[in-house]
Amino acid sequence: MRHQWYPVGIAAKLPDSPAESLLLGERVHIGRAKGGGPQVTDAKGRALPVLTRFGHVWTTLGTPERDLFTIPEADQPGRRLVDVGTVRVRCSPLRAVENFLDIAHFPFVHTDILGAEPHTEVERYEVEIREDSDEVWATKVRFFQPQAAKSAGGGITTDYMYRVPAPTCSILYKTSPPRPGEWDVITLFVQPMTEELCQVWPWMALFDDASTMTDMIHFQQMIFVQDRSILENQIPAKLPLDPGLEIPTRADMTSIAYRRWLKRHGYTYGAQLVAA
Amino acid sequence: MSDFAAERFAISGDLGSPVFVPWVERHARRLGLAASISERSPTRMQVRIEGPAELVDAMEVGCLLGPIEVWVDDIAREPLNDRAANRTADA
Numbered sequence A: 001m002r003h004q005w006y007p008v009g010i011a012a013k014l015p016d017s018p019a020e021s022l023l024l025g026e027r028v029h030i031g032r033a034k035g036g037g038p039q040v041t042d043a044k045g046r047a048l049p050v051l052t053r054f055g056h057v058w059t060t061l062g063t064p065e066r067d068l069f070t071i072p073e074a075d076q077p078g079r080r081l082v083d084v085g086t087v088r089v090r091c092s093p094l095r096a097v098e099n100f101l102d103i104a105h106f107p108f109v110h111t112d113i114l115g116a117e118p119h120t121e122v123e124r125y126e127v128e129i130r131e132d133s134d135e136v137w138a139t140k141v142r143f144f145q146p147q148a149a150k151s152a153g154g155g156i157t158t159d160y161m162y163r164v165p166a167p168t169c170s171i172l173y174k175t176s177p178p179r180p181g182e183w184d185v186i187t188l189f190v191q192p193m194t195e196e197l198c199q200v201w202p203w204m205a206l207f208d209d210a211s212t213m214t215d216m217i218h219f220q221q222m223i224f225v226q227d228r229s230i231l232e233n234q235i236p237a238k239l240p241l242d243p244g245l246e247i248p249t250r251a252d253m254t255s256i257a258y259r260r261w262l263k264r265h266g267y268t269y270g271a272q273l274v275a276a
Numbered sequence B: 001m002s003d004f005a006a007e008r009f010a011i012s013g014d015l016g017s018p019v020f021v022p023w024v025e026r027h028a029r030r031l032g033l034a035a036s037i038s039e040r041s042p043t044r045m046q047v048r049i050e051g052p053a054e055l056v057d058a059m060e061v062g063c064l065l066g067p068i069e070v071w072v073d074d075i076a077r078e079p080l081n082d083r084a085a086n087r088t089a090d091a
Helices: A093-101 A213-231 A250-265 B020-031 B053-065
Strands: A006-010 A019-023 A026-032 A038-042 A050-053 A056-059 A080-083 A087-089 A126-130 A135-145 A156-166 A169-176 A179-194 A197-206 B002-014 B034-040 B044-052 B071-079
Touching: A006 A019, A006 A026, A006 A179, A006 A197, A019 A179, A026 A056, A038 A050, A038 A056, A080 A213, A087 A213, A093 A156, A093 A169, A093 A179, A093 A197, A093 A213, A093 A250, A126 A250, A135 A250, A156 A250, A197 A213, A250 B053, B002 B053, B020 B034, B020 B044, B020 B053, B044 B053, B053 B071
Parallel strands: none
Antiparallel strands: A006 A056, A019 A026, A026 A038, A050 A056, A080 A197, A087 A197, A126 A135, A135 A156, A156 A169, A169 A179, A179 A197, B002 B044, B002 B071, B034 B044
């Protein structure tokens, strides 16, 4: 768990004096180095490795074997890159990612925006753990959405792909309303503060020439705030790696693949290992 | 109404833990399915599952994750062409 890269701040909004935060239960300080670049230190004042990618500062408490994952769309001309801000959620970091992967809750939690009754059925889609990239992918996901994005003029059936490239990060690719042949990219980068507390850093790479930056940020923040009350009341609080009393179904296959992948990697920070 | 299914699950993986058989039986009971285990080794298990088709699907989904002590590589499903497979039952 220590040997992963984790997001800890927005690169463009680093505080001048170091701000205290938590990473995997350990105190860290995030701020600017003398030269102006990002600096993260641990509780002993030791400088931790840092990266700046996708608008965010990333750090690690260990020695990652792999570089941070890539998002090729981030470099595609014409996209607007949106630092959405941050939401602190009193839930397991793995629960936050799992919720992001769940389509079935759209009509009930994001009513008349990302879903609406009676369009509640999740059609069959494909899920796999890709061995070459060691990532979870869900493809051919389709869902009717009354307002798929700030740029959407009305209800459309939206195509989705989900990708989990790191244990606390998920990337959603969805039909871009103004450019139906392209994918909008919406990410959820999660900083695991403790096993039951996390800082969520959403980031987007969108085709949208009409909306203001403020409108796009507000739209996405509204979605995450709607999710927060659900996330903070999940029982059990940690993500079960044994289905236990839960009855997962076909619609939950992305969540199951994610949990299988965590299990295979022995990633248990924020996970419940025994049956609920 | 839901289609009734009778299928054989051939589960493969690292299945040596003694918790797996009771786990499979308990999960089937929770789903209201009949389950009988016909063959078992540390890497393979065959289970006959009967019940509403959607719940048989849910059994596969649950078994793919399984208990923490077990790693399931794959579940090959085979419909059983006996009388049970042709029945229908209330969902």
